Amino acid sequence: MASSTQDTDKKLTKHDITMLGLRSAFLQSAFSYERMQAGGWAWSQVPTWKKIFGSDKKALSEAMQDNMEFINTSPPLVSILMGLLTSLEEKRVDRQTIRGLKNGLFGPMAGIGDAIYWFTLMPIVGGISASFASKGNILGPIIFFIVYIGIFLCRIPFAHLGYNLGVKAIDVIQDNSEIIARVATIMGLTVIGALISSYVSLSLKVKIGTVSLQKDFLDKVFPNILPLAFTFFLYWLLKKKVSPIVLIGVVFVLCILCSFLGIM
Amino acid sequence: MSITLAQGLGLAIFAVLAGLDSWLEVFYIFRPIISCTIAGLILGDLRLGVIAGGLTELAFAGLTPAGGTQPPNPAVCGIMTVVIAHTTNVAPATAIGLSLPFAMLMQYILLMFYSIFSVFMPVMDKAAKEADTKKFSSVPFLIMGIVSIAFFVVIFLSSYAAQAPMAALVKAMPAWLIHGFELAGGALPAVGFAMLLKVLLRVEYVPYLLLGFVVACFINFSNVLPAAVIGIVFAMIEFFRDKKNKKLQEQIDEMKEAGISGGGEEDGI
Incomplete structure (x- = not known):
């Protein structure tokens, strides 16, 4: 086809890619259960496509329609995927290839993104800044804010990264995706273990004779054993397909009941 | 202390920003540690805001939307925790429990939105077919507008307009009930962690979970950095x-390949 002539005409500047990275913030602007992020995903890229396709309304329409398909990926990482696919759009790579890459990559990226951002960074940054804040230190919220502004700004280099690496980036991610996910999970779980002991607080008031069940027994066996056991109990219930909303309700009612009966 | 109209409007406007942010997940100002602090600033009690922010952030630590279910809205929970602590003088830890009904309300509204907004998708499909970018972008704008209005109304009503009935409600509450809310504040993070574990935990990872738990149990340090x-x-x-x-x-x-092509059996070890 005409692909050899298209190869040389570079329509996007560095500025365009930077703007793409910033606009990726609108990924979830049209979120719905039916197609998740599709509407926002397509909308954030429309200005880029307009520039690439110019007056070619048919190509623009095809790109818009293709990208209205279901997508659900990691918001902080999405600009990598956008940059990557944009480099392919600019070279007018076959529509099916772009579509296939999009569908192949958004899922694994969602997994990696969740592991890094929600399960690793959020507990660490949130935990550290909250431990400052709960003592009344304004540094807590400030640290949190600065870190997350940094994470937002990373969308710009990420967009360039995706764009520049083009097809090569896929090899890198696919080669290492298993190791990346594994290592992030290990780190995340170590931190979650620590958080269970410091954030979940349960202690019994019950006394048997003069022996306090909590102070004289449980604390001597293993401190914080109750929070760990309770967390695993809830985990077991979730595995049994009990809905989290039901669990929240049950925990609420249980706590109030225990308070009323003087157990806790 | 009561809340003035200006403060009520200020909170509602901030709720729009934080609410949109919780919709888009961009700047994370919807997290309690930020939303509490800003709410405290608006109410003229920054210290209360910061402390409530720390405590509420801990309570929300494990509750992430990543698992697929929408947790109670952290922006609303953060703002209402500070509002309740400020107006009724209860301790911030208790206020978290009292703010949860408001956060659950917002969560239900958002869940409803997620379903309802599906009907807008065919409109975007049609615009995409016609390459009509203006009509295409009107849908995200409309959706974000609806979300903004919802956050404005919920926070304005619960912080300013319905403030008096709320305060009366809290005063009428017996001590055991308030203590119950306090307990819930300590127990609810377990639900969040259980949700995380459901997504992440496999048998091979259990050692790391226990390691982190034991470390935090016995190292007396104010945060989880160790x-x-x-x-x-x-x-x-x-x-x-x-x-x-x-x-x-x-x-x-x-080597296996080489071995197979070479056919030698003695170098198999």
Whole structure:
């Protein structure tokens, strides 16, 4: 086809890619259960496509329609995927290839993104800044804010990264995706273990004779054993397909009941 | 202390910003540690806002939308925790429990939105077919507008307009009920952690979970950084081992191939 002539005409500047990275913030602007992020995903890229396709309304329409398909990926990482696919759009790579890459990559990226951002960074940054804040230190919220502004700004280099690496980036991610996910999970779980002991607080008031069940027994066996056991109990219930909303309700009612009966 | 109209409007406007942010997940100002602090600033009690922010952030630590279910809205929970603590003088830890009904209300509204907004998708499909970018972008704008209005109304009503009935409600509450809310504040993070574990935990990872737990139990330190560093240590060890194993595996595969083509049985060991 005409692909050899298209190869040389570079329509996007560095500025365009930077703007793409910033606009990726609108990924979830049209979120719905039916197609998740599709509407926002397509909308954030429309200005880029307009520039690439110019007056070619048919190509623009095809790109818009293709990208209205279901997508659900990691918001902080999405600009990598956008940059990557944009480099392919600019070279007018076959529509099916772009579509296939999009569908192949958004899922694994969602997994990696969740592991890094929600399960690793959020507990660490949130935990550290909250431990400052709960003592009344304004540094807590400030640290949190600065870190997350940094994470937002990373969308710009990420967009360039995706764009520049083009097809090569896929090899890198696919080669290492298993190791990346594994290592992030290990780190995340170590931190979650620590958080269970410091954030979940349960202690019994019950006394048997003069022996306090909590102070004289449980604390001597293993401190914080109750929070760990309770967390695993809830985990077991979730595995049994009990809905989290039901669990929240049950925990609420249980706590109030225990308070009323003087157990806790 | 009561809330003035100006403060009520200020809170509602901030709720729009934080609410949109919770919709888009961009700047994370919707997290309680920020939303509490700003709410405290608006109410003229920054210290209360910061402390409530720390406590509420801890309560929300494990509750992430990543698992697929929408947790109670952290922006609304943060703002209402400070509002309740400020107006009724209850301790911030108790206020978290009292703010949860408001956060649940917002969560239900958002869940409803997620379903209802599906009907807008065909409109975007049609605009995409016609390459009509103006009509295409009107849908995200409309959706974000609806979300903004919802956050404005919920926070304005619950912080300013319905403030008096709320205060009366809290005053009428017996001590055991308030203590119950306090307990719930300590127990609810377990639900969030259980949700995280459901997504992440496999038998091979249990040692790391227990390691982090034990470290935090016995190292008397105000945050989880020591556990995080130990986590990094193990992550690095595993990372290099994985890499090495991968290489060894490749070598073994190569040798096997060479062995098969060579046909020699004695170098099989």
